[in-house]
Amino acid sequence: MEYCLTVDNVSKRYRNYLALNGVTMRVPKGAIYGFIGKNGAGKTTLIRVICGLQSPTSGTYSIYGATYSSKDIYGARRRMGAIVESPALYGLMTARDNLKHQFMLLGKPSFDGIDELLELVDLKDTGKKLAKNFSLGMRQRLGIAIALASDPDFIVLDEPINGLDPQGIVEIRELILKLNKERNITFLISSHILDELSKIATHYGFIDNGKILKEITSAQLNATCQKRVLFKVDTGDNLCSALDETGLEYKITSPQEGELYGEISISALSDILKSHGITLLKVSESDETLEAYYINLLGGSQND
């Protein structure tokens, strides 16, 4: 698998505080990588490090194969865009002028493409409105447009939907999916809003206390986070043969209780059990989400 970002054993220390403790992660090309962790876990610190804003205390990372300490990193960074913490804009300039400024920084010979970018992020009609007067959603979209100015292959977004209203969240989500699908841009997105992240991410990385707890693909997560049906019956006799008949994986947790993994209607389950002389007393569904997975993972790491 090809990776656009590889991080190997990166640590970052601020005086007595170890913000990153030997982080190793891989962001595959074309992925939407959801970077998950609580406040202070080290998400923004790692993002700052890979964006070149801060140097790692130890360890190494490379972007498109260029190690951070090599001269090639400057070229690799040109294939990258990022919004770290909040969109970095000049408040006294319009959306167009902010993009002009970014085009100049990039050394682009002309301003062709600014209209297209403004249209893409739905800011074409902002005219002479200064960026300082933009809503948070507009600022976020302009930030993404600035990040897109270099035609990047890899975009890093730090908490891109923090503080946005529901409409703004949907707009950003759709924009990310569109860019990922149409332009094959790889995204690394840190977020607290796990439900939202679960709608777009193809890969996940979980960080806590400056350490990566786990990296997992969305397919693996779905397999792990499958639906469960928890049930209680009057007797455990013939229970195994009845559950075999459902065709689903199951686990018997006590003589009269068990869990079925997968989807099955309550009436179907009841009928199968009845045919084996078992009466269904109680049933409930458990849909394990990304959030539950994360909390379990975090609980596990804290117990270690």
Next chain:
Amino acid sequence: MIKLLRANLLRISKSVTFWIFVALYTLYPIIIALIEIQTYEPITSDKMLSLNYGVEFFPMQGVIIALLCSILFNADFSNGTLRNKVIIGLSRSKIYLTNLLTMIIISLGLSVIYIIIFFALGMPLLGKFTSSASTIIWMIVDGSLVLMAYSAIMTLIVMTCKNPIASLIISALVITLGALLSYYMDYIVSIPEVITTLSENQFGETIWVQIPNENAPSQAVKAFCRFVTDLLPSGQSFQLSSPGYTHGWTMDMYSRGGLHYWQMALYSLGIIGATSGIGILIFKKNNIK
């Protein structure tokens, strides 16, 4: 660096504060010329030109450069726009040097505005220069280098001190302390080695006599103080705009060898080089948020 410079200039051209400073700096020589022509003994053209580089002990140009530098480049830290430059792979040395170059262009640009208005309005009203052409040229060269040195010092402060308020306070302190130090050093240099006092001669008559000044510092101390005055931009600024230029006096303000023009030029270049080197080293290692 050219692309960075173009981007900086675009941003600055959109800054209202910058244009306010340009307007004020345009009015400054006009007001001087119009006020002076109405006085009984107006200043010379030499003096008016020198006011482009300082107002005697008040290093006005230093204050203006500090304010502009702080307003224009602190925004990069407070808006986070500095991040945009680093993320796209621009080296920190280039970012630093471009900001320095931008500040030098602005300070020299303001100085050019003053000079244009001086030649268009000031000189026709106040008359020809009383000093030699070489003296005037040296004044412009040294004065421009002082402005560049101020730009380099202020860029160092703003680019290495990540807190905008702290950088403004440090800039103000540097300018104030520089001006006070220059004032004090100049005071020591100007202490006469002999003083005139009243004394009685052998016939009992009261006469004026010159006696050695016991409070006069040694030559070595004076030389050191003169060196400090020549070295500091505030000291140079003071020397270039000192009262020695007024009323047709010669440029020989100290009446002890005149201004050290080429030394002052070298010191300014040294300050620009040293502050830029230190600034780049610190800025490269700084964590950017």
